[in-house]
Amino acid sequence: MYRERLVWFILARVVVVSLFLFSTIVLRARGTGTLGEQALDGITAILVATYGFSILLLLILKLAKGYQLPLTYAQIIWDILFVTGLILYTGGISSPFSFLYLLAIISASVLLARREAFYTASLCSIVYGGIIDLQYYGQLVSIGLGPLVAQRYGTNYIFYTIFINIVAFFLTALLTGYLAERARESETELEKRAIDYEELERLNSSIVSNLTSGLLTVTAEGRIRVFNHYAETFTGITQEDAYDRDLYDIFPGFRLYEGNLSNVKRGVFELLAKNGRKLIVGFNSVPLTGKEGESAGTLINFQNLTQIKRMEENLKRADRLAVIGELSARMAHEIRNPLAAISGSAQLIAQGDGIPEADRELFAIVLREADRLNGLITDFLAYARPSQPEKGPVNLTDLVGEIVSLVTPDRRFEQVRIINRVEPDFTLPIDPDQFRQVFWNLFVNAAEAMSEGGTITVDAERIDEIRSDGEPRSAYRITVADDGSGMNQETISRIFEPFYTSKASGTGLGLATVYRIIEAHGGRITVESAEGTGTIFIIFIPVQRNY
CATH class of the missing domain: 3.30.450.20 (PAS domain)
Incomplete structure (x- = not known):
């Protein structure tokens, strides 16, 4: 800002000098007028020198930094010398250009401070008073200023002229210094406010950009x-x-x-x-x-809120399952003891002599159903108290192939085709025994949903993505899709609850066990389905650094 102001003052001087030069040219064209040829030559020399000095200042400002203050002092001194030269060449006490000293004082006020303005006014007063005194006593005859003109005015007029000019110089310094300081204070306050606004704008932009919502x-x-x-x-x-x-x-x-x-x-x-x-x-x-x-x-x-809502649902489901699991486990233990007694007693009776054949068939039914109940209790206890997974690198293609070989002889898979789209070298850290149970249950569930046959498709991939909150996420994504009858929203919301089933012969523990196994692996399982459009089970297993 200060540098720009200095440049403008230099350019203003060039304009003033150009006006004087134009006037000098006009005087030469029309004759010398009241000025002599020597005076016009001197004025022309001063004007040309001022042009050169202004150009030199502009070059220094453009090529060098840190010289603004010395250049300002040089400019003010040159202005005083310029005005002094004009006064000397235009009659001294009779010169009309003494007012130009005011421009030098104004420059000092605007470019420097009030104190420097008073210094400049003092220097102008000394120089102007010295010119008048020297002219009065005949000391400037060598440059064409004789004492007769000054003596003709008389001492009273000379003192009056000097007094008026000095008062004007100091009043100008006082007023312009005061106004310049007020302007600088206002400019400083404006800059501070502008800086504050810029800081507030940057702060606001930073806050808005980095919000986690x-x-x-x-x-x-x-x-x-x-x-x-x-x-x-x-x-x-x-x-x-x-x-x-x-x-x-x-x-x-x-x-x-x-x-x-x-x-x-x-x-x-x-x-x-x-x-x-x-x-x-x-x-x-x-x-x-x-x-x-x-x-x-x-x-x-x-x-x-997707993750939060999912966590809320998972917590509710976990709380509900924990209560059900604890209560059911106790009940299962209590049921298993009398069931074992009933089964043992029925076996002893059935082995006795003299039992009618019809009664033996009834005892066989009792034993068969007791074994079925015992298996159900065993499955439920495995669900209610799952063992910790023993993770290791497992080739998913081979694992799915094993399960396909196991389910092929099952009558439920007679009209079902299983397509394994997993890449041959796809490996992930899981418990192979527990995931055999996962795929078995998912395949059986899909086959039972396709009474007239259909296709089960297994696929897997590793996903690396940026979550909506900006955090990177890597996971193994496994999908098991069928083109069966699908499910409604009520069934989807309860499908992983124990003992919930939409099938007449189901136990409701298959998918609940799948859920617990996936959860024990630190993953999650979701369902996408609609009535008549098939079902897709999607399993996400987090990627571990060691794999």
Whole structure:
């Protein structure tokens, strides 16, 4: 700022000098007038020297830094010398150019400070008074200023002239110094405020960009304006692409609150992501107002609640299953003891002599059903008290192939075709015995859902992605899909609960056991299904650093 001001003052001097030069040229063209040829030559020399000095200052300012203050002093001194030369060549006491000293004083006030302005006024007073005195006493005859002109005016006029000019010099220094200081203070305050505004803007941008939730603003017409980094990551749409787009184009779920969005403090809606997953989005909204208090739009803060909702459901399910499991395990132990006594007694009786054949058949039924109940209790205890998985690197293709070989002789798989799309070298850290049980239960469940036959497809891949919260995630994704009858939403919500089954002969422990095994591996299992469209079970197993 100071450097620019100095440049402008140099350019202003060039303009003033150009006017004097033009005047000198006009005088030469029309004759010397009241000035002699020697005076015009001297004025011309001063003007040319001033041009050269100004150009030199501009070059130094352009090529070097840190010399502004010395150059300012040099400029003020040169201005005083320039005015002094004009006065000497234009009659001394009779010269009309003594007022130009005021320009040097103003320059000192604006470029430096009030103190320097008074110094400049003092120097101008000394120089101007010295010129008049020297002329009066005949000391400037050598440059064409004789004493007769000054003596003709008289001492009273000379003292009056010197006094008036000195008063003018110091009044100019006082006023311009005061105004310049006020201007500098105002400029400093303005710069401070401008800096504060810039800092606030940077702080605001930093906060908005680094929020761990989505932030967007929409106009009263529903057009998007602010769209922060979280929103970009969450939607895959940049601020530039989102700007001025309709809110409902990017978030169709907001249509549930259309026309009343600014009055809704909290809300939840579903969003279909690009990968086909359904996300649950929660939001808060507050109205935005303009300068006059009018409605200017809505500020919306939103967050992906899918994981939170899933965790809530898992916790509820885990609590429910824990209570059921503990109670059922105790009951199973209590049932197993009398069941063993009944089974043993029936065997002893059936082995006795004199038992009618019809009674032997009844005893056989009792023993068979007792064995079935014992197997059911064994399965349930395995579910209620699962063992910790012994993880190791397992080739998933070979594991699925083993299960396919085991289920092929089963009558339920006579019209079922199993397609194994897992890559031959796909390996992941799992407990092979527990995952054999997982695939067995999933295959049996799929086959029973396809009474007229169909296809079961197994696929697996490793996914590396950036979650909606910006964190990287790596997991093994295993899918088991069938084209069976599918399930309704009520069945999907309860499918992993123990003893819940939609089949007449099912125990309701197969998928519950699958859930517990996946959970013990630190993973999760989800279901995508609808009536008449088949079912897809999706298993996610987290990637471990050692594999």
